[in-house]
Amino acid sequence: MAALNFDTLEYVKQLTDAGVERQVAEIHAITVGRAMGMYVDNLVTKEYLDATLDARFAAQDAKFEKRFAEQDAKFEQRFNKSESDMRVLKWGQALVIGAVLLPQIAKLVG
Structure with missing residues (x-):
């Protein structure tokens, strides 16, 4: 995040070059640096957001896979019971047929 760094020394130099007293320029640079730091610290980078979303989606995928596996096991159990009942x-x-129809036939x- 080098692009978001605030160079207080460069800012002080710019202010003093523009005629601001050094002590005032330093206090202003510190104040601006802190204010910018507060906002910069709250920024979310694309990498952070991607990693966070990837982790959340992975957790959701794991939950779905677990749930699907549980449902598959239930359906398989019911199917096996139905197969057994059919036998x-x-x-x-x-x-x-053997006890009733064959004697009649x-x-x-005969």
């Missing part, structure tokens, strides 16, 4: 239903249908054929 039971298929076997139940096979038993019904045997009577018709």
Whole structure:
């Protein structure tokens, strides 16, 4: 941030060259330097803003990824249970066919 530095010695020289007494020029330079420093300290650089936003977005991405992983696990668990239930239903249908329909078909054929 060298472009934001305030050179108090150069400012004092400019004031004294313009006819301001040295003591007044020094006090003025100190006052202006402090005032500018207060504002300069509150400036946000592009690098700082980028780093801050990157960190926040990374944290949000991590939260989203965790949430998506939790949802995927829930859906996978429900899907596996549904698959298991379907297997039971298929076997139940096979038993019904074997126990009810096959004897009826045997009577018709025999």
